[in-house]
Structure formats: structure tokens, C-alpha cells
Amino acid sequence: MGDKAHAHPGAAGRAATADHPASVRNVVLVGHSGSGKTTLVEALALTAGAVGRAGRVEDGTTLSDHDAIEHRQQRSVQLSLVPVEWGGYKINLLDTPGHADFVGELRAGLRAADAALFVVSAAESPQTMAGATRMVWEECAAVGMPRAIVVTHLEAARADFAEMTRTCARVFGGEDPDAVLPLYLPLHGPQGADGHAPVTGLVGLLSQRLYDYARGERAESAPGAERLPAIEEARNRLIEGIIAESEDETLMDRYLSGAELDFTTLVEDLERAVARGVFHPVLAAAPAPPGARQGLGTVELLELVTGGFPSPLERAAPAVRTPGGTARTVGACDPDGPLVAEVVKTASDPYVGRISLVRVFSGTLRPDATVHVSGHGLEDHAHADRALHESDERIGALSAPFGKRQRTLTRCVAGDLACVAKLRRAETGDTLSAQDDPLLMAAWDMPDPLLPLAVRAHGKADEDKLSQGLARLVAEDPTMRLEQNQDTRQLVLWCLGEAHADVALERLRSRYGVRVDVVAHQVSLRETFAGRSAGRGRHVKQSGGHGQFAICAIEVEPLPGGSGIEFVDKVVGGAVPRQFVPSVEKGVRAQAARGVAAGYPLTDVRVTLLDGKAHAVDSSDAAFQTAGALALREAAAAATIHLLEPVAEVRVLVGDDYVGAVMSDLSGRRGRVVGTEQAPGGRTLVRAEVPEIEIGRYAVDLRSLSHGTARFGRGYARHEPMPAQVGARLREQARSTP
Incomplete structure (x- = not known):
């Protein structure tokens, strides 16, 4: 792992390739906005030799050269793939947006990955970590996905690695905080004039060696005697944590009897525990300073990924069936098996056209082959607004993204990821299989979009392109839903939040040349x-x-x-x-x-x-x-004519600390709380009936009210009489609207 010998990096300017699933590692980076995920990806690419010292690829762009939308949003809004090589392994780094509105991109990354790096800032508050990040951690735990934690922003004035490690153990460790422990301790340099001592290296707890990055590349040395007591205390706790999760029951007896456990045994047991998803090491990382070749902690992190994270061979085979519903068994990640691949992301390029990011779970994907595309439809609740579709399509060029360039691939073996150009009918979530053996993977869980955005074409020219532009948006992003409301005659694009809606409108304008006006959303009275x-x-x-x-x-x-x-x-x-x-x-x-x-x-x-x-x-x-x-x-x-308004059944899953605030807020929306029940993880499920006219912006308001820790769902209950004063206000608004 991080205490192994220095691995040989890949060469810059060359596409990372994989010949067998055993040499692939698919890793998704998860974390709150501003935690430093994209910066960490760039630092890992630099250390792996995938980019030059200036952080640039051969065309002069950088990995962080985002599209115009991301520049305006000043944050990542889409999943990005950066493949690098390290020590003979291909590592697919999947960088996900941290904003809750783009959780669909996060779910795509989780679907494509076999392990997760949770990136937390040393300057973050515990409340930030305990929000959406903790919920994603629990989702990974539910499926047994291996996880590690990377602490960034150690240069911040109030950064405290030890305190952040304890916070991670409390938030992520749950009932077993000793399963979340650091592998390294930060090594601080001389104190500056401001009283802050910068982190210049790391101390390996298992190897008891110093790794100094002060000169821009890792240098190894033995620690001085003054450091040994602090190392020994943290080392013993780490060893006990590893032994507690070990499958070798003799280790604990040997340790308690005072026997010295050799370094190789400890590292092998640590790697097995990490790969099984029962032990979660904490590491530290920082970007390389200008002109440096390696960022702090990046070598250790790459060695953790290659040594401790599982290969795709260790991931359970996907549940598949024929389009007719017959269950099929597919071997785990066999390059020679039947083709089963999934479109995890769809994007549009102004020059290339539609580009599909595909994860191959079985078989081998090759250019110019004809594949069968199967898409979920009305029989799947999560895709109830999408048409069931079947088609045969010819695979275009296969490529690996790097910055704004695409590097050509000759094939994509089981366990690997690749971009496929010009799949005209394939949508995000669709399955690619052999033309003569069509298969369909089980649908992945996506959140329901619950923020309505009513739109209409800005002008006559936009009317002709509006339906096609919206259809493309929904095909690319399964967290958007398009509704043509027959009662109100409104065209409604359902989104996850305001930032999600802003990106949708910007994509309509910039990608598809469609201008729209946003109008007030109406409920079906x-x-x-x-x-x-x-x-x-x-x-x-x-x-x-x-x-x-x-x-x-x-x-x-x-x-x-x-x-x-x-x-x-x-x-x-x-x-x-x-x-x-x-x-x-x-x-x-x-x-x-x-x-x-x-x-x-x-x-x-x-x-x-x-x-x-x-x-x-x-x-x-x-x-x-x-x-x-x-x-x-x-x-x-x-x-006397009564106005009837639709009433929704609302289910809010919220942390116990916010239950009172949520119930009070629902009452203020003319809601009736009909029951509560305890849920795992210190949460409560609140059930209420609320008029739909009062919850148009509830997706945004609830996130603010609960600091991002609550989720809610809604469903139609019935229509019931509207209070006279509310009805009078609506009639007045209708009369005053031109």
C-alpha cells in the first residue's frame, strides 16, 4: 500500500489501456462541493505522469478545463473520467459533482465504480460531512463498496488532521469507529511568521518511515527518536483496528501475547480488509506546488488504490434479464463472456455529437461492432416517464477522455470504461449487448426530480426546436423528467433543484439553440x-x-x-x-x-x-x-362552486435533530402530519398530507431547513376543497395575469 516501494508511473501523452480486468481499478471520488475532488484528480494525474509539470496535456489544455456552463456555475456539474496508469494498473478516476442538485451524476459514478474515495476538507464543519456525504457513505455501505477517506486543504489556517480524523470516525464509523483510522500522520515543516506550520510530508504508521515532499518529490527517511512515541501510539491503534477486521483469527492471539507482527502480514491484512469494505483508511493529500512532480500524499493514495481497492473481478455479476423478462446469469467480468455493458452517462459535443460513457461488465466492446440497445420503460417505476426502447446500433470509435481530447482505444475489456461516439438512440441507463443475444441490466436507483420548472418557447423559431431539445436533455439526464400537463397545458421540466434547473436552461440555449421563458407553475385545480x-x-x-x-x-x-x-x-x-x-x-x-x-x-x-x-x-x-x-x-x-386543489402524500426522511423544524414547516404549508416512525441511523420518517400548491419549492426549502440531510417523496392523494381565501387569491391572480 502506501508503504510499499515506489511504483513506476505511466507516461504523459499516452492513453491508459487495460488488457485484463485484473489490471483495472475503477474509483469514484465523492465529497461536498469545495472539498477538493477535482484538484485531487489533477494531483494524482500529475504524480502518475499523465500530465506534465504544468498540469497540461499535450494540446495545452488542463484536466480542469471545464465547459462554459461549469465556468458560469463555478463548480462541477457533470461526471468526468480521468484514466491514469500506475504500477502496471489502469486507474479510472471518476470525479463527481459535490452539489446535491447533481446527485444523478454521482449515482452514475457509483454505478461505474468498484470503490470510493471520500474527499473531505480539513476546514469542513462536521455538519457538512453529516449531510449528503454521510448518506452516500451509507449507500456504499449497503452494497459493500470499499471506501477510503482523503483529507484535503491541510494548508488551511484552522486545519486539524487529528480532529478531522476523529470526526470521520464518528460520522462514518458509526458503531465501529476503530474501522476508520489514519495510515499516516502529517509531517509539519518549520513554523512561519503567521504561526502556521505547513504540512510537508507524512509519517507511515506501519513502516515507521518519513515521506518528505518538501522538494516536490517523495523522499524517504527514518524518523528521529523524538517522533517515535507519537508514532507508536497511533501505530498500535491502527494495528488493533486491522487485526479486529482480519480474517486470520490467530493474529489477535499473537498480538496479545506480545509477538511482533511483520510488516508484510499487516499490509496484506490491511489490503484484504479494505477490499472487503470493512476497514476504511484515512489518508492526507495536497496538490503539488508549481514545478513539482508529485503532490503530497499522492504516491500513497495511488498505492492504496492499486493495492487495497478491488479489481472488477471481485465485483458481483450484474443482475440481467432478457427484454422479455427471463432472468439470465452472466459470469463475473469475463472478457470472453457475453457482452453486457451500460451507458452510465450521455453528453453532447458540438463537434463529435452524442458521446456515451460506457462501463463494460462482461465481454469486450470493439469499434465497428453492431450491438443491441435495450432501454427501461414503463414497467420500471424509476423510469416510468421514459419509453421502452429496443434498437440495433453500430458502435463508432472507442476513446478515453483526457482534458478536452479523446484518445482512441482499440477495445474495451470487461471491467473497463470507454467513451462511445454517435450512439444515436442510447440513453443514460441503457444496456448494450450482443445483437443476437439481447440483455437488459436491472435499473439503478435515481432520485425523483421534485422541483417543477414550467417553460414555453421564447419565439416562433424556438417552438420548432423545443420538443427535440427537451427530449435530448431528458435522454442525457435521468434525474430530469418532462411532463406535458393536460390540465394546465403547461410544459413542465422537473428538476432536482435550482442549480439543476439553471444548467438545464443553459444547455437548452447553448447546445441546442433553444430559448425558453420560465413561467409560474400551475397545479391541476x-x-x-x-x-x-x-x-x-x-x-x-x-x-x-x-x-x-x-x-x-x-x-x-x-x-x-x-x-x-x-x-x-x-x-x-x-x-x-x-x-x-x-x-x-x-x-x-x-x-x-x-x-x-x-x-x-x-x-x-x-x-x-x-x-x-x-x-x-x-x-x-x-x-x-x-x-x-x-x-x-x-x-x-x-x-356555490368550490375550487378543489390537489393534495399530496409527502414522506420526509429527516435526522432526529430536525424533526421539529420539519413538522412545523409542514404545518405552515397547510399540511397535516398523519404519522411518524423511527428509521435507522437516527432518523425519522414523517408522513403528511400537504396541498400541492404549497410544496412547489419544497425540494429547495427542505434542503435549506435540514442542511442537506433530509429527503422527501411525494405522491398524489386526492383533490379536496380549497379554503375560500386561497381560492379568491388565485382568481385575482388569474384576472391580473395578461
């Missing part, structure tokens, strides 16, 4: 009768030739919620001929759909046809439709 009422519709006209004659009398009464429109025929004596009764019903239903008071659809009423008159010559289907509509409008004019 309804109207109903408060009590019984009667109406008479008279449609009599004579204008030469055949005239129009139809008269009908109806009674309207309210029904329980969810009943819809019920039409009853009680005409006797043929006052309305049999052939025209359906015409009256058609006219009533058409008027109900248009509304009778504020323009919202009428529902939950029974309309009874009681009487009417017809003319032998002038009565017609159209005349009785008009009479039915007039009768309903007259009945409404004589009655």
Missing part, C-alpha cells in the same frame, strides 16, 4: 358543486332552412371525492328522444371539461337529465350538445 342545483338549457334558432331546436332540464348534485362526472337519464315519455340523450351527455361533459366558474375542469358531480323538448325537423345532435352545455352553465350560475 378542479371545480365542483357545493350543493344541489338545477339548470335549463334552451337552444332555439331559426335562420332559413332547417333551424336548431333543443331544450333540456337537468339537476346537478355533488358526489364524494374521486367520483368524476356521473350522468343519469331520468327522462320519461320521450320528452328528449332516445337518440339525443347521448348528445346531451356529450355537451355536459364537454362543458365540464372547460369548467363552469374559474375555467378549471368540473368533477365529482352527478348530472341528471329530467326533461326536455325536441322538434321533429329542427332538433339535431349538435343542438342538444349545445343545450346540455347551457343547462350546466345555468345550474352553476345558481350554485
Whole structure:
């Protein structure tokens, strides 16, 4: 691991390749915004020799040359892949955004990776770590993904490595804090004029050696006698932590009896514990200063990745089935097995077109081969708004990204990742398999987008491109959902938060040339009768030739919620001929759909046809439709009409510290808390019923209220009467809107 001999780095300017899954390591970097993930990736690439000392690739760009959207956002908004070589291994570094709005990119990284590096800043507060970062840690723990922790920003004035290590043990260790321990201690240089002593190297606890980076490249030496007591205390705790997670039950007995455990045995046991996901080492890292060849702690980190993190061969085979639903068994990461690959990310390049980042789980992907593309559809709840799709497509060029360039690959073996150009029909989450043996991987869990963004084309030219642009956005990002609301006639793009929505609008404009206007989101209101009422519709006209004659009398009464429109025929004596009764019903239903008071659809009423008159010559289907509509409008004019608003069932999973604030906030939104129950991890599930009009921005407000620690879901419950004062305010707003 970090105390091994110095490995040989890869060469700059050459695409990292893999011939076998055993030589691949797929690692996702996870952490809060500003924790230093992207800077760490650049430092690792420099140490591995993938970039020059100026941090630039051969085209003069750097790994951190983001697109225009990321520059404007001043943060990462998409998953990026940086492949490097170290000691004969190909390491795929997957850098993820830290902002909660881009959790879809994070989930893509977790799907593609076999291990995770949690990057935490030494200047972070415990509250920041205990938020979304802890939830991702728990997700990794649930599937047994190996994890390590990297502490950055050690140069900060208030940085305290020891305190941050204790915080990590408390937040991530849970009931077993001794499973989160440092492998190294920071080595501080001379104290500066400001009283701050910079970190210039590391002390290896297992090897008891110093690794000094003060001159820009690691230099190894023996520690002085004055350092040994501090090293010994931390070393003993680390050894005990390793032994506690060891599969060798004799180690503890040997250690307690005073036997000296050799260095090789400890390192091998440490690596096995890390690979099994039961021990989580803490390391420190810092970028290289200008002109330096290696960043502090980067050699140790690369050796941890290659020695302690598992290869794709150690990952369980994916659950797959045929598109028809028959379960299939696929061997674990066999390059010669049936092709099973997954599109984990889709992006658009203005010059190349669509680029799909693909993780190969079985078989080997080659350029120019024809593959079958299978996409999830309506049978999958998580993809309920997406069409089930099947198609055959020809693989274009395979490449590995590096900065803004793509380096050509001749193949991509099982366990590796590659970019595939011009898969026109493939969407994020789709499965690629052999043309003659189509397969479909199980869908991955994605959060529901719960922030509505109602949009309309800015001009005539934008109308023609809007639907295609939105369809591309949704195909690229499964955390976006497009809705054409039939009730409000609004086009709604559902997002995860405001930053997510801003990026969607910017991509529409810059990538697809579509300008849109954001309008106020409307909920699907309804109207109903408060009590019984009667109406008479008279449609009599004579204008030469055949005239129009139809008269009908109806009674309207309210029904329980969810009943819809019920039409009853009680005409006797043929006052309305049999052939025209359906015409009256058609006219009533058409008027109900248009509304009778504020323009919202009428529902939950029974309309009874009681009487009417017809003319032998002038009565017609159209005349009785008009009479039915007039009768309903007259009945409404004589009655009290209630506005009905949709009510959502809301489920909020929140830490116990914020339960009171969440319940108070829900009450302020006219919500009714219907129950609470304890959930694992010191959290509570709060169930409530809240009018949908009150939770349009709840995705944003809840994140602020709970410091990013809460999640919520929602589902339609029913429509119920809206308070009179709220209804009056909505009618006033409707009248004042041009």
C-alpha cells in the first residue's frame, strides 16, 4: 500500500489501456462541493505522469478545463473520467459533482465504480460531512463498496488532521469507529511568521518511515527518536483496528501475547480488509506546488488504490434479464463472456455529437461492432416517464477522455470504461449487448426530480426546436423528467433543484439553440358543486332552412371525492328522444371539461337529465350538445362552486435533530402530519398530507431547513376543497395575469 516501494508511473501523452480486468481499478471520488475532488484528480494525474509539470496535456489544455456552463456555475456539474496508469494498473478516476442538485451524476459514478474515495476538507464543519456525504457513505455501505477517506486543504489556517480524523470516525464509523483510522500522520515543516506550520510530508504508521515532499518529490527517511512515541501510539491503534477486521483469527492471539507482527502480514491484512469494505483508511493529500512532480500524499493514495481497492473481478455479476423478462446469469467480468455493458452517462459535443460513457461488465466492446440497445420503460417505476426502447446500433470509435481530447482505444475489456461516439438512440441507463443475444441490466436507483420548472418557447423559431431539445436533455439526464400537463397545458421540466434547473436552461440555449421563458407553475385545480342545483338549457334558432331546436332540464348534485362526472337519464315519455340523450351527455361533459366558474375542469358531480323538448325537423345532435352545455352553465350560475386543489402524500426522511423544524414547516404549508416512525441511523420518517400548491419549492426549502440531510417523496392523494381565501387569491391572480 502506501508503504510499499515506489511504483513506476505511466507516461504523459499516452492513453491508459487495460488488457485484463485484473489490471483495472475503477474509483469514484465523492465529497461536498469545495472539498477538493477535482484538484485531487489533477494531483494524482500529475504524480502518475499523465500530465506534465504544468498540469497540461499535450494540446495545452488542463484536466480542469471545464465547459462554459461549469465556468458560469463555478463548480462541477457533470461526471468526468480521468484514466491514469500506475504500477502496471489502469486507474479510472471518476470525479463527481459535490452539489446535491447533481446527485444523478454521482449515482452514475457509483454505478461505474468498484470503490470510493471520500474527499473531505480539513476546514469542513462536521455538519457538512453529516449531510449528503454521510448518506452516500451509507449507500456504499449497503452494497459493500470499499471506501477510503482523503483529507484535503491541510494548508488551511484552522486545519486539524487529528480532529478531522476523529470526526470521520464518528460520522462514518458509526458503531465501529476503530474501522476508520489514519495510515499516516502529517509531517509539519518549520513554523512561519503567521504561526502556521505547513504540512510537508507524512509519517507511515506501519513502516515507521518519513515521506518528505518538501522538494516536490517523495523522499524517504527514518524518523528521529523524538517522533517515535507519537508514532507508536497511533501505530498500535491502527494495528488493533486491522487485526479486529482480519480474517486470520490467530493474529489477535499473537498480538496479545506480545509477538511482533511483520510488516508484510499487516499490509496484506490491511489490503484484504479494505477490499472487503470493512476497514476504511484515512489518508492526507495536497496538490503539488508549481514545478513539482508529485503532490503530497499522492504516491500513497495511488498505492492504496492499486493495492487495497478491488479489481472488477471481485465485483458481483450484474443482475440481467432478457427484454422479455427471463432472468439470465452472466459470469463475473469475463472478457470472453457475453457482452453486457451500460451507458452510465450521455453528453453532447458540438463537434463529435452524442458521446456515451460506457462501463463494460462482461465481454469486450470493439469499434465497428453492431450491438443491441435495450432501454427501461414503463414497467420500471424509476423510469416510468421514459419509453421502452429496443434498437440495433453500430458502435463508432472507442476513446478515453483526457482534458478536452479523446484518445482512441482499440477495445474495451470487461471491467473497463470507454467513451462511445454517435450512439444515436442510447440513453443514460441503457444496456448494450450482443445483437443476437439481447440483455437488459436491472435499473439503478435515481432520485425523483421534485422541483417543477414550467417553460414555453421564447419565439416562433424556438417552438420548432423545443420538443427535440427537451427530449435530448431528458435522454442525457435521468434525474430530469418532462411532463406535458393536460390540465394546465403547461410544459413542465422537473428538476432536482435550482442549480439543476439553471444548467438545464443553459444547455437548452447553448447546445441546442433553444430559448425558453420560465413561467409560474400551475397545479391541476378542479371545480365542483357545493350543493344541489338545477339548470335549463334552451337552444332555439331559426335562420332559413332547417333551424336548431333543443331544450333540456337537468339537476346537478355533488358526489364524494374521486367520483368524476356521473350522468343519469331520468327522462320519461320521450320528452328528449332516445337518440339525443347521448348528445346531451356529450355537451355536459364537454362543458365540464372547460369548467363552469374559474375555467378549471368540473368533477365529482352527478348530472341528471329530467326533461326536455325536441322538434321533429329542427332538433339535431349538435343542438342538444349545445343545450346540455347551457343547462350546466345555468345550474352553476345558481350554485356555490368550490375550487378543489390537489393534495399530496409527502414522506420526509429527516435526522432526529430536525424533526421539529420539519413538522412545523409542514404545518405552515397547510399540511397535516398523519404519522411518524423511527428509521435507522437516527432518523425519522414523517408522513403528511400537504396541498400541492404549497410544496412547489419544497425540494429547495427542505434542503435549506435540514442542511442537506433530509429527503422527501411525494405522491398524489386526492383533490379536496380549497379554503375560500386561497381560492379568491388565485382568481385575482388569474384576472391580473395578461
